[in-house]
Amino acid sequence: MPSKTIRDLLEALYQVAITPRFQRELNTVQVASGIILRQDPSRIAFTIVNVGANDVNLVPSGQPAPTRGFICAANGGTVSAEWKEDGELINREWTAFAVGSASPVLVLETLIERDTPAVSK
16 A cells, blocks of 8 residues: 555655654753653654753763763754664653753654554565
8 A cells, every 4th residue: 555644655764653752751841850751762853952041961771971972052052863773762761950050842752652663664
């Protein structure tokens, strides 16, 4: 059956049924470190956009210090990752903290739909 939607194309690419999820944890990153992405083995990609006026530091679990993270710059900075390029780092728990004062963020995750058979194409 030919693809009719973007979802059909994405599921053919990934060979599983997928679904987007928005803002499952934080809407605003505080100065104190908090969980922005919980550990989830079904996550295959994520994008975090900092829409606030302060930088945000993103740290995957297992890092020895919060200063060894990824900076998501103020006013539209973006950090994105996808399993094909970044491996199991994608499904780990991630924490975040804002530099200076709180900063709102947009978080998009792409998840494998659970209890759904693989796409056969």
